[in-house]
């Protein structure tokens with residue numbers, strides 16, 4: 001076994017920490033250095049493996065028998081500090097498709113699939129276009145806006161409301177609840193007791209809201225996700241608690257991810273007027289442009305898996321019980337997979353990146369996220385042909401879900 005193990009292990013300096021706050025402005029530079037220096041890196045400080053090569057990241061994500069998402073989510077080894085009784089304050093905490101493995105994961109996932117079918121997405125696309133235009137009507141007449149606060153933040157909330165089947169008259173309340181539901185202080189080691197209690201109260205309100213929509217759908221089912229989950233209750237034995245947790249998962253997994261994709265991608269496009277003009281003149285370019293935004297500045301930086309048995313990855317032995325962090329942006333700029341990976345090309349083909357995962361846990365909302373971002377860009381660029389930057393932008397400080405906190409633009 002030893003002779004196939006990498007001789008590169010241990011090349012990075014001891015005490016090296018990829019998630020040192022000093023790297024937050026440019027994590028990609030650090031990830032690239034890792035891929036070039038020690039592509040499978042055992043980090044002594046975090047006690048985690050980091051995978052950075054495309055093939056290694058894809059292997060770990062695909063091989064759900066040897067690399068378990070369920071076990072990783074129990075350990076949460078990247079969260080070294082957590083509030084002692086943080087979980088007590090969480091209104092939603094059951095197992096979901098992300099925290100289980102097949103066949104249980106398939107049972108929990110199956111019921112949601114019809115809402116993400118082509119037919120379901122066609123229905124949603126029309127509504128998302130209307131919502132995008134309504135949000136832009138709201139700033140019409142102004143000199144400009146903050147793309148994040150005024151557009152990218154609310155758009156996915158309304159899209160998820162539509163996906164779930166929240167009646168239109170209740171959607172503004174849904175947005176208000178989503179606005180209050182920022183992050184999960186239950187995982188923040190520095191959250192005060194007051195913050196945890198406020199979050200718990202908010203979680204209860206959200207839960208009541210969701211219960212109310214479920215009752216409405218029971219009486220009057222539609223083609224939405226909640227109606228599909230009610231069917232799954234009968235056909236797959238999905239319990240009421242599992243249905244509630246699935247709904248909450250969609251709200252969590254489908255919101256800030258999409259906000260950040262819209263913001264991160266537009267941030268790149270704003271420096272590339274020729275690309276903006278090309279998309280405006282030919283909206284058929286939007287899908288490949290969004291695909292490239294996902295590769296180049298996709299928001300999800302990593303996920304995690306725990307080895308269920310000793311397994312060799314990229315020449316390194318990962319022992320049973322050790323966790324691996326696949327660094328998605330590092331894989332998405334691997335020159336063995338992409339020609340000129342540091343170049344942003346809105347017509348890049350092929351462009352098989354890992355920004356939405358791969359394998360059994362591949363993002364169920366991938367097509368929805370793409371459609372939302374395509375609509376966001378085409379509506380913005382069509383309505384504001386002279387769109388330009390109008391101030392400083394800033395990165396959030398998250399190593400998990402990277403995104404712009406503000407992105408001021410001028411319309412003229």
Ligand code: HEM
Pocket residue numbers: 061069097098099105109160163249250251253254255257258261298299300303304354355356357358360361362363364365366368369
């Ligand atoms: C730009 C937007 C998005 C990005 C970058 C993204 C990324 C990802 C990634 C990388 C995974 C795989 C996680 C893993 O393997 O551990 C994932 C899973 C998932 N995503 Fe997304 N996502 C996005 C939008 C959405 C939307 C809009 C929804 C739903 C409304 C959604 C729902 C989910 C769910 C439920 C899973 C878990 C699937 C499973 O474990 O079976 N995501 N996403």
